Amino acid sequence: MQVYGYGVTEKGSNFVPVVFDRTDLRAGEVAIDITHCGVCHSDLHQVDNDWGNTNYPCVPGHEIAGVVTAIGDGVKKFKVGDRVGVGCMIDSCQECESCRNNDEQYCSGPKSCTLTYNGTKAGDGSNTYGGYTDSIIVREEFVLKVPDAISNEVVGPILCAGITTYQPMKHFGLKKGDTLGVAGIGGLGHIAIQIGKALGARVVALTTSPGKRDEIMKLGADDVLITTDAEAMANAAQSLDMMVNTIPVKHDINPYVTLMKPNSMLLLVGNMNGFDNVESGPLVFNRIGIAGSLIGGIKDTQEILDLCAKHDIAPLTKVVTIQEIDAIYDELRNGNPRYRHVIDMKSLKDDADGKGKAREIASPTRGEVVGRAA
Ligand SMILES: [Zn+2]
Ligand SMILES: [Zn+2]
Known part of the structure; x- marks a missing residue:
């Protein structure tokens, strides 16, 4: 053909x-x-x-x-x-x-x-x-x-950004009432916010761009945390049960670790370029895990399509x-x-x-x- x-x-x-x-x-x-x-x-x-x-x-x-x-x-x-x-x-x-x-x-x-x-x-x-x-x-x-x-216009991003962010939330057991952080509000992050809400979490969007605040709130986020605001970051210490970090480039991961509760998971789905330094102390003292996750299997991809239909989630x-x-x-x-x-x-x-x-x-x-x- x-x-x-x-x-x-x-x-x-x-x-x-x-x-x-x-x-x-x-x-x-x-x-x-x-x-x-x-x-x-x-x-x-x-x-x-x-x-x-x-x-x-x-x-x-x-x-x-x-x-x-x-x-x-x-x-x-x-x-x-x-x-x-x-x-x-x-x-x-x-x-x-x-x-x-x-x-x-x-x-x-x-x-x-x-x-x-x-x-x-x-x-x-x-x-x-x-x-x-x-x-x-x-x-x-x-x-x-x-x-x-x-519609066919919005299917595509669900098959990539949707499954990539949904799969780790499912695999690592995001629960109703948990506080989910979504770091990086671009192609992956803006869908992750909507999926987190559909799964019953309280969703906090983490971004360096204060200008995105209104748009992020419209997506359904409960709160926006500007990661360059030191005071806001300090106030949010140990507040997240899970984080999906979609930032696609090498960055300093340590400030993000400070936001994690004891016994929580920080999940990487964007950065393939490593980190210069990950301080291990905060991980050990609070049993915080850092894990990576790659797209998702076909069964879960069908599941996220159906979930998006049910909850009106659209990229x-x-x-x-x-x-x-x-x-x-x-x-x-x-x-x-x-x-x-x-x-x-x-x-x-x-x-x-x-x-x-x-x-x-x-x-x-x-x-x-x-x-x-x-
Ligand atoms: Zn893709
Ligand atoms: Zn195989």
Whole structure:
């Protein structure tokens, strides 16, 4: 199946229109016409090779919403016309302990989990291409059902920012009445506030930007703590039962530790760059844990979609066209917008000009569908 999309062919270059083939639909798989795809900060990191692991050409997009156009033999959960989503993963071994525990993101099987883009398919090593494209084919187990109450424009960010912040709250046992701190109020944090409220917590937003206060309160936060205000920080010492820290860069973690109650957990979901110094005394004296967490498994991703539908949780989004993509990346490089850009793929499908000059790139394969007859 020939696919049209936008990708980056080498580090530092702009997006260009590309075409490639996706392996035709097989047993156990679902073909999806993509209507929308969110633009995630990780897309930018990957395109810029900030993590040193980018395989070019890179065709990003792991916040995919669309409609089922065909199903392979044996597919039971989906039918043509269903509205569906695809998040950060498209495959895993389905056999290891993590997969059996519905934590496919930690798959340790010989094939590991396969990321939706810039993922390496064990078997032939081909590079996966994601959702800045008109269509995708994914094995049934990695396709999410979109509840009626959620429009395709807002699905994408729930599949990434939503699950990333929900999963650690669930895993580490956030309880009704607990006080939850959410540090960093951008793409992840603004959804985390809404999820924390839906789970019955009292939510305190931690930010360096006093200008965001009104907007944060509108999201449902009970309080806003300005982390550069020393007096406010001192008054809030030992007040949090849990913190979800979404700050995406290296920062001083020690002031945040002072906010934690004894026997609490400070959870990292944004910073991949480490810390210069973590004082261990306050951790030991108050039995405070610091843990990391990566996205979430498919079962929990479906759960957060359903929870968002039930509680009217919606990411703030701005619908954009694929032709604006370079400008959007520049905007992301220069700051942290308070909404998520979501590409309307109608702009891609109508892109006659781009199609006329699209570059052909190597085609990814999807390997075998583990545990199924091909
Ligand atoms: Zn993402
Ligand atoms: Zn596995």
